[in-house]
Amino acid sequence: MKRLFAFMAIVMFGAVAVTPILAQDEIVVDFAHIFGGEGDVRRDVLQAIADDFEAQNPGIKINLVSPGNDYTEVFNRVLLDAQQGNGPNVVQVEEGLTQLAADSTLFIPIGDFATPEQMTQYEGILPVVRNYYKIGETLWSLPWNSSNPVVYYNKTITDLLQIKLPDSPLTFQQVLDICKQVKAVEAVIKAANPAFQACINFPMTSWLPEQWMSMQNALVANNDNGRSARATEMNFTSPEMVKIIQFYKDLSDNGYFTYTGTPNDYNGEGGLFGTGATIFHINSTAGITLFVNGFAGAGVELGIAPLFVPDEDATNGVTVGGASVWVLAGQSEAETKAAVDWAFFLTNMENDIRWHQGSGYFPNRQDSIDYLTTGGAFVDADGKPTTADAAGAKEAAWFDTYPFFAVAINQLQNSAGTAANQGAVIGSNAEVRMILVKGLQSVVDSGISPEEALAAAKTQADQVLADYNAVVEP
Amino acid sequence: MDVENESLLNRFIARLLTGCLGLGALLFMLWFFITQWGGITDFLAWFAIGVEDFPNALSRVATHYSALPPNQLLPAFLIGIVFGSVSTARIARPKNPLWLLVGGLLGALGSQLLVLPTQHCTFAPTIDSTQALIGIGITLVGSVVFLIPLWTYLRVSEKQYESTSGYFRNRWLPYVLIVPMVLNLGVFLYYPSVQTVTLSLFNKRYPLPQEKFVCLDNYSRLANDVVYQNSFVTSFVLTIIVVILSIGIALSIAVIASQKIKFASVYRTFLIFPFALSPVVAGAIFLAMFREGQTGLINALIYSLTGTTLSWLRDPHLARVAIVMASVWNILGFNVLFYIAGLQNVPQDLLEAAQIDGANRFQRFFRITFPLLAPFSFFLLVTNVTYSFYGIYGAIDTLTAGGPPLGAAGSLGGATNVLIYKLYEDAFNSGSPAGLAAAQAVILFIIVAGITLLQFRTLESRITYSD
Numbered sequence: 048m049k050r051l052f053a054f055m056a057i058v059m060f061g062a063v064a065v066t067p068i069l070a071q072d073e074i075v076v077d078f079a080h081i082f083g084g085e086g087d088v089r090r091d092v093l094q095a096i097a098d099d100f101e102a103q104n105p106g107i108k109i110n111l112v113s114p115g116n117d118y119t120e121v122f123n124r125v126l127l128d129a130q131q132g133n134g135p136n137v138v139q140v141e142e143g144l145t146q147l148a149a150d151s152t153l154f155i156p157i158g159d160f161a162t163p164e165q166m167t168q169y170e171g172i173l174p175v176v177r178n179y180y181k182i183g184e185t186l187w188s189l190p191w192n193s194s195n196p197v198v199y200y201n202k203t204i205t206d207l208l209q210i211k212l213p214d215s216p217l218t219f220q221q222v223l224d225i226c227k228q229v230k231a232v233e234a235v236i237k238a239a240n241p242a243f244q245a246c247i248n249f250p251m252t253s254w255l256p257e258q259w260m261s262m263q264n265a266l267v268a269n270n271d272n273g274r275s276a277r278a279t280e281m282n283f284t285s286p287e288m289v290k291i292i293q294f295y296k297d298l299s300d301n302g303y304f305t306y307t308g309t310p311n312d313y314n315g316e317g318g319l320f321g322t323g324a325t326i327f328h329i330n331s332t333a334g335i336t337l338f339v340n341g342f343a344g345a346g347v348e349l350g351i352a353p354l355f356v357p358d359e360d361a362t363n364g365v366t367v368g369g370a371s372v373w374v375l376a377g378q379s380e381a382e383t384k385a386a387v388d389w390a391f392f393l394t395n396m397e398n399d400i401r402w403h404q405g406s407g408y409f410p411n412r413q414d415s416i417d418y419l420t421t422g423g424a425f426v427d428a429d430g431k432p433t434t435a436d437a438a439g440a441k442e443a444a445w446f447d448t449y450p451f452f453a454v455a456i457n458q459l460q461n462s463a464g465t466a467a468n469q470g471a472v473i474g475s476n477a478e479v480r481m482i483l484v485k486g487l488q489s490v491v492d493s494g495i496s497p498e499e500a501l502a503a504a505k506t507q508a509d510q511v512l513a514d515y516n517a518v519v520e521p
Numbered sequence: 522m523d524v525e526n527e528s529l530l531n532r533f534i535a536r537l538l539t540g541c542l543g544l545g546a547l548l549f550m551l552w553f554f555i556t557q558w559g560g561i562t563d564f565l566a567w568f569a570i571g572v573e574d575f576p577n578a579l580s581r582v583a584t585h586y587s588a589l590p591p592n593q594l595l596p597a598f599l600i601g602i603v604f605g606s607v608s609t610a611r612i613a614r615p616k617n618p619l620w621l622l623v624g625g626l627l628g629a630l631g632s633q634l635l636v637l638p639t640q641h642c643t644f645a646p647t648i649d650s651t652q653a654l655i656g657i658g659i660t661l662v663g664s665v666v667f668l669i670p671l672w673t674y675l676r677v678s679e680k681q682y683e684s685t686s687g688y689f690r691n692r693w694l695p696y697v698l699i700v701p702m703v704l705n706l707g708v709f710l711y712y713p714s715v716q717t718v719t720l721s722l723f724n725k726r727y728p729l730p731q732e733k734f735v736c737l738d739n740y741s742r743l744a745n746d747v748v749y750q751n752s753f754v755t756s757f758v759l760t761i762i763v764v765i766l767s768i769g770i771a772l773s774i775a776v777i778a779s780q781k782i783k784f785a786s787v788y789r790t791f792l793i794f795p796f797a798l799s800p801v802v803a804g805a806i807f808l809a810m811f812r813e814g815q816t817g818l819i820n821a822l823i824y825s826l827t828g829t830t831l832s833w834l835r836d837p838h839l840a841r842v843a844i845v846m847a848s849v850w851n852i853l854g855f856n857v858l859f860y861i862a863g864l865q866n867v868p869q870d871l872l873e874a875a876q877i878d879g880a881n882r883f884q885r886f887f888r889i890t891f892p893l894l895a896p897f898s899f900f901l902l903v904t905n906v907t908y909s910f911y912g913i914y915g916a917i918d919t920l921t922a923g924g925p926p927l928g929a930a931g932s933l934g935g936a937t938n939v940l941i942y943k944l945y946e947d948a949f950n951s952g953s954p955a956g957l958a959a960a961q962a963v964i965l966f967i968i969v970a971g972i973t974l975l976q977f978r979t980l981e982s983r984i985t986y987s988d
Binding site for chain 1: 728840
């Protein structure tokens with residue numbers, strides 16, 4: 048028995064000693080992202096891009112890792128790992144976590160490490176997209192998967208009701224008018240579809256009010272949305288915000304609006320709309336393919352329209368949603384270079400187009416959009432989308448073949464690029480956003496006036512800002 | 522084949538099997554160590570840092586004490602000395618002034634146990650009254666921790682310690698045997714607990730590395746926070762309702778399920794089934810039932826009967842009802858399981874005797890069955906209270922996320938925002954106040970420990986456990 052233990056010990060330590068020798072002299076870039084779910088096609092697109100990068104850069108290996116399937120989970124894991132020196136090299140960070148990431152001291156500003164060629168590539172990104180990830184003059188990260196809210200509607204029903212939507216975005220007043228029309232024939236709709244509940248539903252989220260603030264060229268937070276200096280106050284009680292919340296109240300008081308009862312329930316709200324509970328719906332462009340396929344399968348016509356505007360004068364445009372890629376600090380020079388190169392490779396024109404076509408997130412670059420306007424898709428003799436190598440396939444414009452993508456991209460291209468379009472950077476964004484959501488809920492569900500709800504939300508949010516700033520400021 | 526050969530063969534097979542088993546275990550350990558080596562080295566490195574840093578930590582403590590002004594240092598010692606000597610004097614028999622001295626000394630030492638991590642900040646002249654009071658409280662708690670061994674010694678020596686249980690021949694063997702458990706508890710329970718208490722003294726934003734020492738500010742904030750106070754009340758109310766319902770319903774079901782009927786074991790299996798689901802899954806099932814409009818099962822039913830639907834998740838009262846139903850349903854299987862086991866232990870002869878004496882069904886249940894189930898009821902009471910404080914997080918997270926908000930913009934909290942949910946919300950969101958959450962964890966632990974202790978002291982003494 049003793050001999051056996053000795054043997055075991057020798058084998059064990061032998062194996063441990065040999066392990067590092069086996070590791071080769073190659074640079075490994077760990078890229079942490081959220082698309083690692085079982086059967087997620089976006090992971091396959093990402094893997095294909097990584098394979099191409101490896102082929103072009105011998106000696107560098109891209110290791111795709113998914114410590115979680117949502118942004119918060121991945122972000123928290125990566126930051127904790129990084130504090131113990133075990134972090135990945137590059138990570139996908141949601142837009143709302145920008146300030147927190149910048150404050151963490153665990154990332155490098157990618158702009159300071161980019162080559163002049165890479166900075167030229169960066170300039171090709173749409174200004175409204177690229178400006179989000181700049182705080183002051185520091186470029187922290189590269190925009191990657193970008194999305195926007197758009198309006199989805201049940202075109203079969205609106206056609207039946209003879210509701211004609213204009214090409215320009217609907218104003219709040221127009222929405223209320225249309226919903227009034229729908230309400231008048233509610234009994235008829237219910238008889239045909241017992242699942243019908245209300246004219247419109249959308250997620251109870253602070254993302255939409257933020258968009259509507261941007262459209263009115265209004266700042267969500269002071270100090271230029273927290274860009275020129277740390278935000279110390281939320282502009283929740285501004286007339287622009289009151290106007291937005293009044294819209295929620297008007298919708299709900301008149302019985303035009305419903306929601307699942309759960310905040311930030313993007314999937315649940317989409318489900319409500321999908322089952323015919325509502326006729327109008329607002330959701331992220333990230334789900335566009337899902338809606339298009341689902342409605343096509345059900346034989347119902349889906350309409351996609353730009354996001355509502357508060358009024359005709361609110362022409363400032365939207366802010367970008369989604370995520371960007373950040374490079375972690377504390378790596379060797381070679382690793383940092385490889386990580387920065389990977390981030391730029393992932394977001395270059397070719398991969399921007401590939402990612403858009405494979406994932407449904409929209410292209411970030413002007414040259415990608417130009418290319419997709421003239422080419423990028425293949426159709427058969429009847430003009431139906433087909434694969435490039437199918438017999439008789441000919442090249443066609445991508446946006447002509449898939450026109451619903453154009454809605455989101457137009458809306459983004461038409462954004463003015465002011466500080467309001469940049470969106471607010473708040474360290475404790477999750478908390479502040481949740482406070483606004485609770486404000487919305489108390490208006491919709493408890494009949495509290497918009498002014499009172501917003502004043503209470505502002506008091507709470509400003510306290511959160513003060514608490515947060517006290518920790519990170521020296 | 523004769524008997525001798527057969528036994529030889531058996532012995533050979535037995536040794537072969539033992540050998541295979543040993544080899545298998547060996548290979549498993551090898552595999553385990555090789556694959557886990559990275560984690561083990563991290564752990565060892567972390568341990569080494571701790572050992573290396575120990576002298577530095579000592580010198581930091583020494584610097585802290587020497588730099589502290591006497592008016593901040595002396596009060597804690599004084600409290601410890603007075604409390605230690607007075608309390609020991611009441612216990613010690615015969616009254617020996619020596620015990621007074623020892624008590625005072627231990628009290629003084631103990632007073633520093635919890636006050637040192639707070640850097641004596643609660644005795645600073647500028648501190649607010651809430652924090653100063655809590656500071657005195659933790660000084661006393663620290664003293665008690667050091668005094669308990671002394672009190673135990675004094676009481677035991679009084680009673681003349683008589684052991685009736687087994688003993689070890691080797692004096693050191695028992696200590697060796699508990700080493701793995703102590704290590705395990707130390708790494709996974711005591712160390713994280715100490716870390717949590719330490720964290721509660723800091724203003725920190727998860728998961729940022731920055732932190733600032735804020736004394737007991739997190740605690741006094743919670744004490745004055747109306748959202749936290751409401752969360753406190755909600756927790757207690759929900760706990761009482763969930764515990765009463767889950768135990769009451771489980772007992773009725775168990776009584777019915779224990780009847781001698783065909784396929785009883787099949788029914789019992791189904792009854793226990795809900796416990797096999799995690800609270801999150803239970804929450805998801807209930808979400809499908811309580812959804813708005815007619816997509817929810819319950820609303821579809823109500824609509825077909827009345828032509829209207831209820832806003833289960835948007836109305837504060839209905840949301841609480843939904844949470845109670847989901848929580849009760851989830852723990853029911855567990856309770857039923859124990860009660861069925863308990864009912865099988867109720868002696869039939871007693872019940873028969875009662876029946877012969879003319880006791881009716883109800884009298885038999887309340888006079889015989891129920892009292893005999895007391896040990897099970899007590900066990901379930903303790904576990905269900907713990908479950909209601911900690912375990913209903915999953916159901917709340919999937920169903921209501923702590924809402925619907927009470928007051929304008931949730932300024933009064935949420936209808937289902939119980940302590941454990943508020944704690945999670947404050948602890949694990951990116952950018953959330955981790956120090957405040959740690960303070961909540963400490964308070965929640967004290968509450969649940971306190972309730973459990975109370976249950977043991979008030980109820981357990983009335984229960985007869987059968988031998």
